[in-house]
Amino acid sequence: MLGKLFAVGVGPGDSELLTIKALNVLRNVDYVFAPSGNNDNGLAINIVKNYINCPYILLDFPMSGEFKDKIKANAEIVYEKLSDGKNCAFITLGDVSIYNSFWYLYDELLNINKNLEVEIVPGITSLSLASAKLKIPIAQKDESFCVVPFGNLEIIRSNLFKTIVFLKPTKDTENLVAELKLNGYKDINLAEKLGMKNEKIGNVSEFDLSQREYMRIIIAKK
Amino acid sequence: MLGKLFAVGVGPGDSELLTIKALNVLRNVDYVFAPSGNNDNGLAINIVKNYINCPYILLDFPMSGEFKDKIKANAEIVYEKLSDGKNCAFITLGDVSIYNSFWYLYDELLNINKNLEVEIVPGITSLSLASAKLKIPIAQKDESFCVVPFGNLEIIRSNLFKTIVFLKPTKDTENLVAELKLNGYKDINLAEKLGMKNEKIGNVSEFDLSQREYMRIIIAKK
Known part of the structure; x- marks a missing residue:
């Protein structure tokens, strides 16, 4: 019989932010698959390492041109274990719903x-x-909000949202913040290296935006 | 010494979706405060009841005109315990970041x-x-998405988003879905009574939209 695959969001970096359900799944599967490579840096596996009793296998998810071939190869590695009747978990940083490599693997499977x-x-x-x-x-009462990776100027200029959340704004944060201010977003707050030891949070004025940071989140409000 | 207040998101309805951190906090505080009344129906306290060892106190958060006075009265109840040096948790459905009564209580405190x-x-x-x-x-790669309570037609018509998530679309779901289809959102999926025994999920075609449902979520994609 084919094994079952669990896709498990392990939260943004603190193992206390695992859910009880995630813990129960990870303790009971036969294999854990975790992303490695430039979009994760092994963070996901470090979150769960102390909680699992089974072997884990790192899967490379490159961001470059060979992405499609790699996903296919990864799907075959996972499927081999499933077809041996093994239950497997694919772990992933944060939540599965947004900006997550799991969906490519899922399609191939x-x-x-x-x-x-x-x-x-x-x-x-x-975000949470x-x-x-x-x-x-992020939003109250009947307010809408949007989540934007990188700087989508059209959305900033649309005047449709009191709150915009930017994920991964690694490119040109200075320009992004200038554009936000031009469009009436006065209350701009940042979180950097969230959940890590050297995390920094606060008002945009406290940050050196010329430095590029991988884990930067902006919550901008009118 | 003043006690510490924890605002704890207990997830959307399944106690297995509590985080380890939430569990640790709830097991160690002196009092748990939970919302009652029409915006929660006691769901939050039912999720954690089996995990806590301390007394819990229900706070009424009415949606009507007396809201401001009630929040003030609730803040005084919570502050009394904190000023006795008691650590307290305010629990709330889902996450604290979106559409959450906690922020009003927080301002008053x-x-x-x-x-x-x-x-x-x-x-x-x-959403997750x-x-x-x-x-x-909900979103992949460099896609933006937005979260909209009720039917904001301006956002639907803006052509800015491949994905729109509707929370609490209790009003006129039929009209909302018609407007979405008109604007090119062809892949429309619903979740109802999420996390409850009689939960229903699937394509919009499988639902009777003339019935109003409290816990309805729509994920609409172009």
Whole structure:
């Protein structure tokens, strides 16, 4: 019988932010697969290492041109264990719903066998942690909000949102912040290296924006 | 010495979706405060009841005109315990970052004492659970997305988003879905009574939209 695959969001970096469900799944599977490479840096596996009793296998998810081939090869590695009847977990930083490599793997696995049993276990997003650490709500009452990777100027200029959250704004943070201010976003707060030892949170005025940071989140409000 | 206040997101309805951190906090505080009344129906306290060892106190958060007075009265109840040196947790469905009564309570508490020690513990959002159950990503790669309570037609018509998530679309779901289809959103999926026994998830075509449902989430994609 084919094993079951769990896609487990392990939260943004603090192992205490694992859910009880994630813990129960990870303690009971036969293999844990974790992303390695430039979009994770092995963070996910470090979060769960002390909680698992089974072997783990790192899968490379490169951001470059060979992405599609790599995903296919990864799907075959995972499927081999599943077809041996092993239950497997694919762990991933944050939550599975947004900006997550799992979906590419999932598509490839469904190409191999569309009857595969898959369960997705949600995790804490970096948005939730940024809001918690900054003590700033993302949206209240009947407010809409949007989440934008990098600087989408059209959305900033649309005047449709009181709150915009930027994830991964690694490019040109200075220009992004200038554009936000031009469009009436006066309350701009940042979180950097969230959940890590050298994390920094606070008002945009306290940051050197000319430095590029991998884990930077902006919550901008009118 | 003043006690510490924890605002704890307990996730969307399944006690397994509590984080380890939430559990640790709830097991160690002196009092748990939970919302009651029409915006929660006691769901939050039911999620944690089996995990806590301390007394809990229900706080009424009415949606009506007396809201401001009630929040003030609730803040005084919480502050009384904190000023007795008791550590307290305010629990809340889902995550604290979006559409959460905690922020009103927080403002009132800061009015009483701006040096209050507060820690926010993030929780799983209903968005994350809806994506997980439907097995549909909310956003990938450099896609933006937005979260809209009720039907904001301006955002639907803006043509800025491939994905729109609607929370609490209790009003006129039929009209909302018609407007989405008109604007090119062809892949429309719903989750109802998420995390409850009679939960229903699937394509919009499988739902009777003339019925109004409290816990309805829509993920619409172009």
